Amino acid sequence: MNRAFIFLFALVIYSNLSNSQVFTTYNAVNTGTNQLLSNSICDIKIRQDGAIVFGNDLGLSILCNEQWTNVEIYGADCFDIDSEDNIWVGTHSGKAIKYNGISTFETQLTSQTNCDGPCPVFSCLVDKTGNIWFGTGEEGVYMFNGFEWISYPNLEGLSVFSISQDINDNIWFGTGNGITKFDGINWITYTESDGLTDNYIKTIFCEPDGDIWAGTNNGISVFNGVEWSNINKDNGLLDDRVNCISKDIEGRIWAVTDSGISIFNGSEWNYITSLDSLVFSYVTSIIHDSNEILWIGTDRQGVYKYNEISLINIMRGDGLSTDCVKGICIDNSGTIWVACYSGWPSSFNGLEWITYQTNDAPYWVQVVTYDETTGNYWYGTDGSIVAEFNGIDWTRHDLDLYTGSCIGINSLYVNNTGILWVGTWLGGVCKFDGSDWVNYTIDDGLADNDVFSINQDTEGRMLFGTRDGLTIYNGTNWTTYTKVNGLASNRVNDILVESDTVIWLATDEGLSKFNGSSFNNFYQSDGLFNNSVKTLAKDKNGNLWIGCNEFYQNGGITRFNGTSWISLSVEDGLASGGVNDLAIDDSSYIWIATDKGISVLNPNTITKNIENVNQVTDNYLIFPNPTTNKLNIQTTKLAEINTYYQIYTSTGKAISKICMFNKNNAHIDLSAFSKGLYIIAIYNKNGTKAYKVVKY
Secondary structure, three states, X not given: OOHHXXXXXXXXXXXXXXXXXXXXXXXXXXXXXOOOOOOOEEEEEEOOOOOEEEEEOOEEEEEEOOEEEEEEOOOEEEEEEOOOOOEEEEEOOOEEEEEOOOOEEEEEOOOOOOOOOOOOXXXXXXXXOOOEEEEEOOEEEEEEOOOOEEEEEEEEOOOEEEEEEOOOOOEEEEEOXXXXXXXXXXXXXXXXXXXXXXXXXXXEXXXXXXXXXXXXXXXXXEEOOOOEEEEOHHHXXXXXXXXXXXXXXXXXXXXXXXXXXXXXXXXXXXXXXXXXXXXXXXXXXXEEOOOOOEEEEXXXXXXXXXXXXXXXXXXXXXXXXXXXXXXXXXXXXXXXXXXXXXXOOEEEOOOOEEEOXXXXXXXXXXXXXXXXXXXXXXXXXXXXXXXXXXXXXXXXEEOHHHHOOXXXXXXXXXXXXXXXXXXXXXXXXXXXXOOOEEEEOOOOOOOOOOEEEEEEOOOOOEEEEEOOEEEEEOOOOEEEEOHHHOOOOOOEEEEEEOOOOOEEEEEOOEEEEEOOOOEEEXXXXXXXXXXOEEEEEEOOOOOEEEEEEEOOEEEEEEEEOOOOEEEEOHHHOOOOOOXXXXXXXXXXXXXXXEXXXXXXXXXXXXXXXXXXXXXXXXXXXXXXXXXXXXXXXXXXXXXXXXXXXXXXXXXXXXXXXXXXXXXXXEEEEOOOOOOEEEEEEEEEOOEEEEEEEEEO
């Protein structure tokens, strides 16, 4: 069974979808010199190569592959992009300017006839045939067909605030006195007398199915080709003052109002009323890119990059035998197998959950693995029982018979020759070849008899994570590595073998990377959610996923791509901070076993952390770090005028107001914040410097 199907089917079955939010804010302060020109954004468009183009009152700022390019065009009010990636700009001084990627070419469109100075150009559209349309303040509409400029005085005297093209190639103009359709020959104007909710048209969105959405100061009017219908606060909108309208890949309409975003899925409305510190009345433009990230342009606050983290939380009422899930694995068909603590084994085949509650099935299961050589499943319990399931029958094995002291099964691993290895509490490790059991303990060379994790390296050696270090067994000799050798902690909770020179080790005091002879350690201060690392997994794109679980709470997951770290927690929609296990399916969806159910994460919905994007020099001392409650920031020289700081979570969500330095010091109280990693961003006229701070 396709594993992507499993996830998508789960989306249908489970209604407790948590769409958490990740934000990145770009403004003229925190993007630094030679990046975003101004915080006053007039529009946002996307070039064919995926670059994001931001029009602002000082020109164009282009973000491509995390690099910014600026084109200074004073007074830019609107723009659009043609099929050759030329950018056409209308300015407040009545000019039409073409930017071809190298140079700019300008034409003075309007005169001083109807305005105090040249009439501004408010709107711009490149139509399907390549014609460039400009709507002006009071001088009507201009069109450039590639050879000559044509003036259309039909809307003279009106301000043309928006232009759009529908599925039938009609051009629609939103003005201060209604909405006008031009079919190439005839001009038809619709006003309140024709059914509009208001004559002041601020924005137009033409749907692919033909409907025309017009945003006004009194709600939205929708034209189906025959008649107008109106939407306002009484039947769906958060606020009647509508600033802009867009549509995402799922077909949802996003309408930004002065009080928030109203999202229409075709049958009902949902709302976003808080996005970081965004003032919705400042929003001038929104657009969804190919990754379904929503870009929000504002008049005074720069640009917001908004993303929904798609997390499904699956609980006991959804089919699990209990909420506390200790282990999870995925077989070759894509079926999910779950070990439910204080419960029975469960599986999900994409259609239904099955709980195996029979006399022979194990109870209080806490670990599960899949044997690819036989197609069977192995479960370990909180006692001494290991049970093998062939899809029909259960076969139970009592390891106390072989160890004499086993009080729990911690880990299961089937190696490349089909041998089952079992890590126990107190009883060391057991090996099963299908007929005989063999027990190894501290007396044989194992570091400790509590074995929490097992894996096999590329040379075929067995790796055992114990309470007292990492033990490697080559079939003859036993070698142990501990903190003395550089391991982050002696307790090794999980082992992930990436290559012959890269082995990842989850420990109680950080993440260790082992090259066969030495260790490189990573901690919360580097980007981990916390230092209590419980479980590891790696996706097909090479991202390392790290489950952290501090005393069965206050945990989360961290993604490490080799350079940057992103962490998610309960605040982002995770079912619980008690993360026990991770599994990744063929579509790279992350299945997260917690003590309060399973969370399923679509990794494509995660944006980058806030990073140091430019040039503030390292003139700041931040101490103590880590800290419990109080944090001090001190400059090593007199602070720049207008230096500010703001606190962010590790996912990029601002959780404090923007605060100004008091001379060359800042004292921050973190007592209201939970334990974890935070980003302190310091802004001044030179750019931004971001510092990682740990509260413990």
